[in-house]
Amino acid sequence: MSKTEDKYPPESGRRRFVKGVVGGAALAGVGAGGSVAINSATTSPGRGGGSTQAMAIENIAGPAPRGMPQIPLEIDSEGYLKGVWPDVTTETQNGIEIEIAEMDLGGMTYSSEWFQYCGVEAYQGIQPSYESDNYFRSDSGKYEWQTSTYESGDRLHVDDFSDYTEWGNGIGDDGLGKPATGTWRSQDSSDTIPIQVIRSPIIEEAAQENEWLGASTSEGFIAWLNKCTHFCCVPGYKIAADAAKFNAEDDVYCQCHQSVYDPFNIVPTLFTARPRPD
Template sequence: MSADDKYPEESGRRRFVKGVVGGSALAGVGALGTVTVNSATASPGSGGGTTQAWAIENTGGPAPRGMPQIPLEIDSEGYIKGVWPSVETVAQGGRQVQVAEMDLGGTTYSSEWFQYCGVEGYAGIQPDYESENYFRSGSNPAYDWQSQRKEGGDRFHVDDFSDYEEWGNGIGTAGVGKPATGRWRSEDAEDVIPIQLMRSSQIEEAAQDNEWLQASTDEGFIAWLNKCTHFCCVPGYKQTEDAARFGDPNNVYCQCHQSTYDPFSLVQTLFVARPRPD
């Protein structure tokens, strides 16, 4: 199997942007292996269980799968916000529990996408947590442009990324995409949900003929929950030259254990979401 054919046809992994659309069902050794790895993390609580999610692809290192994408939209004033699923009460495991779930771009989008690495215990992941859902700048941004332009807690606006087709910081290729670091659904909460936001012409182009990307991205913006699926560290896009040693300098790189992720390749992953603590 060549490097260009990383996933055999029978694995059912689906890739967009750089990848080729494969089967519609996740079945194969890779997907089942992920379930096995995560099944030991289950604990009593609400929600959780076998979950299929869109994620930026894990391309190397010990991480078992990609980091989940956060669907987003731009409001009438140009501010960027994450889409939170509709909240409803359902029967699950013989109990009535609240879930945040909706159909989006031909996919069932659920808050369970983000229930791993302890995030399932964060206030912002509770289905009924009150939030405006805007992506906000963190207090210690990873990029000079962000430090110069944004204060901690400021919302991100499309104008912040107006130079996305030229931006570069000396790492990897300039003009590939302009990133930002921040938080989501974390105002007045003890725990911060870390996110990475990026605008790229590659995402913009891919969304033209893809149902999921049309529904989950906007004007080339894409976002993901920035928690490595290995040991829950916080990776970075174009934050260190070391990314080139372990793959591609234009990839997201986790310095803790050298896992890498491709933000331009969206795949469906299958894993066991951890229940939210009662």
């Protein structure tokens, strides 16, 4: 039995990650003393932060404490991919006016606090009112197809992923999806927010029956903030040849300490978002 067959058994009739998303409502009600352990909210100085629930690609192995947060995305009228940034409002908390980036999306509360970890909370692009066109742009590229298609800074385009149902690079199984690495909300900024994108038939199928995935993905594309929640390294999907040693050739693998994430299993995750610096 291949790894793909074992991981997503056809007799189940549903992909495994659909269960994770459906279970979100139950998880949301679990307190710090329940079966799901979460960090308590901090009172550190700064803006925003505290106990947060995000949708994330699931951590399935290694020392990482939780999954990496998903970035909802859309495709513009010309076929370019861009991340969705939450609506920005101003609120008064403890007598201080602070900006909040938050919106309802797909039955969830999507917030910029999802990305406030690993020092990213101090990045310019995570400040709620930072001006950005929100397009996903190629970095130097971790895949041969990407380096031959894009210059660094080029916007990712849907047409360049047209072979997503067959693509492979000799690592793991072919046909699970076509990936690219890039940046988001990092133009004209000294900080670089790394992202990973995959166009996958698995995501495309699941989005047809799930409210969150239907709202946060498009045409099989899914994206996440690519910062390992262990020690903040940048993992990769089908990049590291040694991923097979850890049964992670079809997963997102972090070479720093062998944390593994399942990009096809989107689950709610509870954690304490760090406050943005004053």
